[in-house]
Amino acid sequence: MxxxxxxxxxxxxxxxxxxxxxxxxxxxxxxxxxxxxxxxxxxxxxxxxxxxxxxxxxxxxxxxxxxxxxxxxxxxxxxxxxxxxxxxxxxxxxxxxxxxxxxxxxxxxxxxxxxNGREVPIRLTDCWYHTHASAASECRRTGQHLCLQWELDHASKEGYPATPPSWYADPDSQAVLTETGVTYHDLPLTAPSPGLCCSLPMTYRDPVITPQSYDLADRAGQVRGCSDLAAHPCTLAELKEAYDHGYRSLYWGYLATPNRDTRVDGCTHHKDDECYQGTIANTPRPATRKQVYCCPNRV
Missing domain, CATH: 3.50.4.10 (Hepatocyte Growth Factor)
Structure with a gap:
């Protein structure tokens, strides 16, 4: 070429x-x-x-x-x-x-x-911005969102080229894609920067956990927390798929099933209806406040 x-x-x-x-x-x-x-x-x-x-x-x-x-x-x-x-x-x-x-x-x-005909998982905004909010708005205008950390890690592994310091989903940091991976830089930065916009994933991605905890009864808040991550509360079937892909987590968190919590590490001490397909432990005894397992949206 x-x-x-x-x-x-x-x-x-x-x-x-x-x-x-x-x-x-x-x-x-x-x-x-x-x-x-x-x-x-x-x-x-x-x-x-x-x-x-x-x-x-x-x-x-x-x-x-x-x-x-x-x-x-x-x-x-x-x-x-x-x-x-x-x-x-x-x-x-x-x-x-x-x-x-x-x-x-x-x-x-x-x-x-x-x-080469490859679909690039992310793009830089055409314009450079002084604020995280402005970059996020540009991504939304084109039907995308500021990239999440796991999306940047995936893009780096797929060979996306190096970038300047750029806005991504975390408002308190900027990301730089390099030939060896992704690095993150704390604010403040005074120069304008592009935004890194991502499309909704089309293939399997590992679950992510909300940074915030939610009350057990706050289902709307749990959904919003996952939505901010371009995701939704995981179903048991999705967590089983994640387990089959090698994902593991010892953390107990909420999921799509109301009034239950789960972790993704096998069913060593759980059985019957507390062990989904012999793999995903889930109990009807959740704590009153927990984080949420979120599974990335697909198109």
Missing amino acids: LFLLLLLPMSGLVTEAFFGSHSRGCSWGLERYFNGVANRVLPGHGYCNLTLPSLAMCGMECFIDDRCLTFHYSEGERRCELNGATASRYPMALIERAGTDYFSPEQPSFAELLT
């Missing part, structure tokens, strides 16, 4: 004049640049077509236009098309077109994932 790298050096003063604030409330990093993927385009998102003699001039037009997130350039036709979307937002939409190249701030390794 041929990658074309276009660097547009500008003084900090000029860059700040262009990108200190956008009409959409976005703020790019001052080191904005474009990576290119040969013979690929992102159709349907262009808003301006220009005839320009060079790739550099096309890139400059995009650089100074706060609507422009990516662009196409055809050297043979000298055709420059400015786009209002990125392939990271529409990962399956990047298609082949001989003689025209796609350019964006996305990292080359991300573009390689796209052109």
